[in-house]
Amino acid sequence: MAYKPQYYPGSTSVAKNRRKHMSDDVEKLRDISDEDLTALLGHRAPGSDYPSTHPPLAEIGEPACPVREVVEPTPGAAAGDRIRYAQFSDSMYNAPSVPYWRSYHAAINFRGVDPGTLSGRQVNEMRERDMEEYTKRQAETEMTDWGLAGLRGCTVHGHSLRLQEDGVMFDMLDRRRLEGGVIVSDKDQVGVPIDRKVNLGKPMSEAEAAKRTTFYRVDNVAFRSDKEVVEHVQKVWELRTKYGFVPKA
Amino acid sequence: MVKTASVTGKPIQIKIFPQRLLQPQTAEKLLNEIDQVKGVIRMLIGGKNLPRKVTSGPGTGTDVNHPNLEIIHVGDCAFELHVMVGEVVVELKDECAKEELKKACERALPFSFEFKEGHFIKKKATLTDYGKYGFKSKTDERINLEDERILGLIDPHAKAENNLCIINSEEEK
Numbered sequence: 001m002a003y004k005p006q007y008y009p010g011s012t013s014v015a016k017n018r019r020k021h022m023s024d025d026v027e028k029l030r031d032i033s034d035e036d037l038t039a040l041l042g043h044r045a046p047g048s049d050y051p052s053t054h055p056p057l058a059e060i061g062e063p064a065c066p067v068r069e070v071v072e073p074t075p076g077a078a079a080g081d082r083i084r085y086a087q088f089s090d091s092m093y094n095a096p097s098v099p100y101w102r103s104y105h106a107a108i109n110f111r112g113v114d115p116g117t118l119s120g121r122q123v124n125e126m127r128e129r130d131m132e133e134y135t136k137r138q139a140e141t142e143m144t145d146w147g148l149a150g151l152r153g154c155t156v157h158g159h160s161l162r163l164q165e166d167g168v169m170f171d172m173l174d175r176r177r178l179e180g181g182v183i184v185s186d187k188d189q190v191g192v193p194i195d196r197k198v199n200l201g202k203p204m205s206e207a208e209a210a211k212r213t214t215f216y217r218v219d220n221v222a223f224r225s226d227k228e229v230v231e232h233v234q235k236v237w238e239l240r241t242k243y244g245f246v247p248k249a
Numbered sequence: 250m251v252k253t254a255s256v257t258g259k260p261i262q263i264k265i266f267p268q269r270l271l272q273p274q275t276a277e278k279l280l281n282e283i284d285q286v287k288g289v290i291r292m293l294i295g296g297k298n299l300p301r302k303v304t305s306g307p308g309t310g311t312d313v314n315h316p317n318l319e320i321i322h323v324g325d326c327a328f329e330l331h332v333m334v335g336e337v338v339v340e341l342k343d344e345c346a347k348e349e350l351k352k353a354c355e356r357a358l359p360f361s362f363e364f365k366e367g368h369f370i371k372k373k374a375t376l377t378d379y380g381k382y383g384f385k386s387k388t389d390e391r392i393n394l395e396d397e398r399i400l401g402l403i404d405p406h407a408k409a410e411n412n413l414c415i416i417n418s419e420e421e422k
Contacts, residue, residue, distance in 0.1 A: 042307075154306030161297060162335065165269045165360075170297055170333060174315045190308040 007108075010229040014221045017214045021101045024109040026141040030201035037136055040151055040198055042188030043084045043128060050128050052080040074112040076127020083114075086135040087123040087189065088149055089156045091169040094206070094213040094220060095148035097122075101214050102138060110134045120159025121152065139200075142212050146183040147203025150176060153189035168203065176200060260290055261344060262370060265337045265354050266363035270297060275357065276334040277321040282353035283339055284324045284416060288346035291398050292339050293370055296332035324416035331411075338369040371401035381405050 007022035008015055020026055035046040044051065054060070057078050062068055090097050097105075099122035103115035106124050113134070114125040126134060138144055139151070147168045150158065158169045166178045176185035183200040187193050204212065216223035224230060271279065276294075283289060299318050303311045320329050339350060351364055374382075374392040378400055382393045394400070396415075403412045 154308070155303070157297070162268065162270050164333070165272045165275060170270055172298065172300060172315075173303060173313050177316070188308075190306040191303040191313065192308040192311050 007104075008229075009232045010226040012221045012226045012229075013211060014214055014216050015226055015229055017096070017212060018098075018101055021097065021143060021214060022104045022108055024105060024137075026143055028141050030140055032136065032139055032198070032200065034132070034136070036196065036198040037132060037139065039194045039196060040185060040188055041084070041086060041132065041135065042153070042190055042192060042194070043082075050076075050079065050081050053082045054080040056080050074127060074130045076130035077112055079127075079129065081128040081130075083125050084128045084131050085123050085125045085153070086131055086151065087121055087153050087156065088138065088144065089121045089152045089158050089169070091148040091158060091163065092120070092160055092215060092217075093148060093163050093169070094209040094215055094217065095169070096145050096204075096209070096212045096214065097138075097143045097149065098214045102143070105138065105143065106134055109137075121156045145204040145209055145212070146176060146185075146200035147178065148209060151185075151189045155191065167206070178203065259343055261341050261347065261366055262368060263339045263341065263347065263350060264363070264365045264367060264369050265339065266365065267335070267358055268360045268362060271334040273317055273319040273321055273330055273334075275359070276330065277323065279334075279337065279354065279357035280321070280323040282357040283337065283350065286341075286346055286349050286353050288342040289350075290340040290342060291370070291402060292337055293402055294330075294332065294334055294337055296335035298332055299330070323414070326414045326416050328414050340370060374400055377405045 005023070006019075008018045010016075010018075032040075038044065038046040057073055057080070088097070088099070088102055090099055090102075099117050099120065102122040102124070103117045106113045106115050110126070110130065110133075112126055112130055116123040116125070124131065124134065135151075148163075150169060150171055152158075152171070152173075152175065155173050157172050161170045164170055168178050168183070171177075173187065173191035175187040175189070175191060176183050182202050185198045185200055186196070210220045213220065216226075265279075265283075280292065280294070283292060299315045300313055301318070303309055303313060317333050318329060318331070320327055341347060341350065347366075354362055354364065374394075374397070378392055378394075385391045385393045392400075399409065399413060403409055
């Protein structure tokens with residue numbers, strides 16, 4: 001029988017969603033074209049070549065190294081792409097992804113990632129074309145509801161704020177907004193206007209967001225209602241505390 | 250209307266904290282409803298800042314053009330909102346107007362809100378205020394302000410003309 005990793009304990013909908021995010025078993029909800037995504041990220045002009053920071057690895061002629069022979073470089077590393085970032089903010093009002101789960105998703109399912117996790121946002125640095133592939137995956141699937149999350153390179157304020165009247169997470173720089181029932185964006189992730197209006201699809205209803213979220217909330221699925229998760233978290237804390245006292249263990 | 254700070258009477262302060270951040274139209278409706286309540290001494294609007302320009306990152310200096318930077322009309326006064334309104338603190342002359350204020354909020358807000366009584370705006374001058382306005386004269390140590398209601402409404406370093414709006418009451422017209 002093939003081994004199937006068990007990523008996260010628990011039987012509640014939140015625990016199941018967390019497992020889905022970690023295993024990349026996520027539903028695709030919308031299409032965002034490569035050009036639109038490149039424009040939103042704002043690192044290079046849509047359609048232009050990837051600027052490089054070093055020649056392709058095949059041209060450099062790498063030294064003989066058993067590790068290099070075993071580990072195949074990612075497409076971005078092989079081509080010598082620059083390191084670039086994508087950063088998402090997620091509302092605590094039942095956004096689909098907890099920032100930590102964006103990191104888990106990136107680190108488990110992609111290579112060459114440098115995830116940085118904060119309370120309300122998650123930044124991921126990768127080689128440019130690898131980063132675009134990873135961002136597309138998160139942006140098009142149920143991991144992101146563009147009403148409750150946003151691609152924000154700076155001025156990320158919004159995670160812990162009340163939602164706006166229209167149910168959208170506050171964005172100080174007005175990068176994306178609700179127009180005619182869909183979320184549209186006409187700025188890149190750092191607030192610079194782009195030459196197009198990108199349609200990011202319909203925002204989730206409150207009920208759907210509550211169903212798809214990975215946030216534990218007392219007014220939805222409470223953390224303490226999932227005994228297996230509480231037991232698991234307590235066990236991890238106990239073991240890491242003991243390990244702190246007995247390093248040789 | 251008496252132009253002294255609230256320390257002279259027995260006023261109360263109420264914080265109205267809606268469940269959602271308000272669009273300019275709802276904020277305008279709410280503020281006008283509150284303005285109609287008899288016994289309102291002053292109001293303080295709080296919320297999330299709406300900058301005119303991007304202040305950090307590679308896009309620094311780019312215009313934001315936030316659609317919620319709108320001019321709203323409250324009473325006989327028009328002013329531009331600098332924030333997405335998240336809370337309103339109202340000072341009332343006494344307890345009697347509290348129920349009327351709550352009804353005004355219920356009429357204006359399409360969702361639930363918190364209605365808390367407490368001490369939210371300062372009621373008497375502090376050292377910072379004396380530093381900014383000074384004494385009335387060498388012999389009179391009261392603060393050099395014609396209308397003490399502005400105490401606590403604006404930041405000591407902010408300019409009053411962009412942040413303060415004086416609405417005349419019916420008796421004063």
